[in-house]
Amino acid sequence: MADALTAPHILEYPYTRSVGPILAAFFTALKDRRILGVRAADGRVLVPPQEYDPETGATLEDLVQVADAGVVTTWAWVAEPRPKHPLREPFAFALVRLDGADTALLHAVAAHGIDAMTTGMRVRARWREDRSGDITDILCFEPLP
C-alpha cells in the first residue's frame, strides 16, 4: 500500500547547559546530598530554587536547605517503564513537597506496587553512590514506613 519511501532519522545533540548561580548552588549541594530551595518575596520556599520571584520578578538569592524527605502531593503509576525513564522496574512519577519547602519537586518514587502509593505518603531520597552534581544524584525517592 505504501509507495512512499521512508527512512530512520535520528536527531541527537550532545548539549551542555550553563546553569547560573542559583542552579549551580542547587546542583553542587546535591553532590553533598543536600537539597536547597530559595526564599521567595512572600516567604515561600521554592524547590527547585528559581532565579526570580514568580510574582514580583525580583532577583532571588536567599538559599535555604530543606529536608531530603517529604510528602507525595500527587503521583502517577508507570507499570511499564519506557526506555528513557529513570527506573527500569515499575515506579511512580510524583510531585514531592520536601519538609521545609512550599512547592513540590517532580521525581520518581520506587514503590513495590501501585497499592503502595498514596497521596500524602512520606518518602525520602535515595542518593546515587557516584554523584556528579545533577538532579539525577537523587536516584529516586522511596517510601518511609
Add this chain to the structure above:
Amino acid sequence: MSDPYVVVPRPVRLDYTYTAGTASSRFLRAIMQRRLLGSRCPSCAKVYVPLRASCPTCGVEMGDDVEVSDRGIVTTFCIVNIPFPGMAVKPPFAAASVLLDDADIPIFHLIQELPVEEVRMGLRVEAVWRPDDELEPSMESIRHFRPTGEPDAPFERYKDHL
C-alpha cells in the same frame, strides 16, 4: 562554596521516521533508474527539480512529471576549503548550483574532474552516475558533475536563474 560556572550535560536523542512523501518518492525511485524528474506548474509553466507536489510561487497543484536532462550549466558555485566530518571529498572542492537543461531551478551538487580554479559560471556539465550496484534513492546516485567540453553557456541563458 558553589562554583557559579557549573555546566551540566543535557544530551538529547529522539528517533524519528522520515517520510519522503509522494513527489520525492517518485523522484528518488526514478533516480535509481538514472532518470531525473521535475514537476511543471500548470499555471506558470516552470519546471521544478526535484519533484514537488505544489508550486512554490503559485501555490497550485503541480501537473505531470517531466523528465529532465542530466546535463546542465553551473550557475553559481563555491569552493569549500575546510574539511568537515563525514565529507567524502577532500577540500578544496567545488559545490555548485547546476541548472539542468529543461529545468527552471538548479539542483546542488559537486563539480569534479577539473581543477577548482577552473570552475566557473556558465560551465557546461554532465552527471557522472554511479554503477548499477551503487544506485540508491538519493542524490548520491550521481557521484558528481563533470565538464562536458562544450562551449560555456552565455550569461543570458542563466541570468534569470541566479
Add this chain to the structure above:
Amino acid sequence: MREVAVVAFAQTPYVRSEQERTETEMLAPVIREAVARSGIDAKAIGFTVSGSSDYLAGQPFAFVQALDAVGAWPPIRESHVEMDGAWALYEAWVRLQCGDVDSALVYAFGKSSLGDIRDVMTLQLDPYCVAPLWPDSVSVAALQARALLDSGRYSERDFANVTARSRRDARANPAAQLAGEVDVDALLAEPYVVAPLRKHACPPISDGAAAVVLAADNLARQVCARPAWIRGMDHRIEPHQLGMRDLTRSPSTRLAAERAGAFEAPPDIAELHTPFAHQELILRDELALPASTAVNPSGGALAANAVMVAGLARIGEAAQRVMGGEARRALAHATSGPCLQQNLVCVLEA
C-alpha cells in the same frame, strides 16, 4: 477594535499515520479548500501565519517547506509560531487590527506519527530539573488526573463518560479519527497506560492539518453570508513548574475567558481543546458552562488530536457551526504546555 470574523475553515480527515504524503502535501489541499470557501482570491490575502512544531518531524525549519502550499510570490506578509495554530490565529487577529490588510490565512499542520510523541512532548519541560527524568506526556497528565481524583470532585467513571460522549458525537464529524458507540464499563476495564489514565482517557495520536480564513469588517460581510465574528479573544499562561500549581484548577483559562468576554452570556456550544478526558472536567468547572451548552460537538481532541492543529481545529469547528446556523454564540479553547499550562479562549458570534 476592528471587527474580524472567521469566514472559512477546512481540515484533513485525521489519521493515526499519514504514510504517503509529506506535511506539505497533506496541507496543500486544505489551504486550497479554505481559500476557495472564503471567496477571497488567494493572491489577495493580506497576511499568512502558521502554527507547527519542528519537533514533531525532528527537522529544523520544517515549517518553511509548507510555504510551497501557499504560493509565496509575489512576496507575502508571513509569520509563524512554534505553537498550536490557535496562537497563529491570535496573531492574525492582532495583525488585522492594524487596518492595512483585510484578510488572513491561518494554517496548522503536524504529523505526530513521525516520532514518539510522548517523548517529544517531554522536551517542552524544564531542561534543568525535570526533563532529565524524561517524564512523558501521559505520565505528566496522569499527575493532574490523580490530583483531580484526590479532590473528590470527579471519578474515573466521569473520565470514561467524557470519552464515550466525545466518540459518540464524533460519528457526525467526517474528519474524526476515533468515532463510535463505546461502552463505559468496557472502557473502565482497560488497563492503565499510566495510572489513573487508561488509553481511552488519553488523546489519539493523529496526523493532520487545518486552515482558517479571517476577514475584517465589510470584506467579511461581502464574502460570507453568516460570518463567525470574533467578539473576544485572550490567552494566559501559568508557571511552568508543576509543583507550583494547583493542577485541579485552570486559573489561566478563567482569566482568558473573562478577558474574552466569555462570561457575558452562555455559549450554545463550547469546543474545548482537552486532549485528556479529565481536563474537560476541570475546564467545565472553570468556565461554569451550563447544561445547555453542548461541549465538543465535533468530538473534540479525544476523537482526533493532531498536535499543533487541534486547538485551531476547535476554533474552526466552533466557527463552522456558527456559519452554518447551528449555533449563535460559541466558545472555543486551545491549550499548550503540560497540564493546561497555557490557555486561549475565543468567543464567536453570528
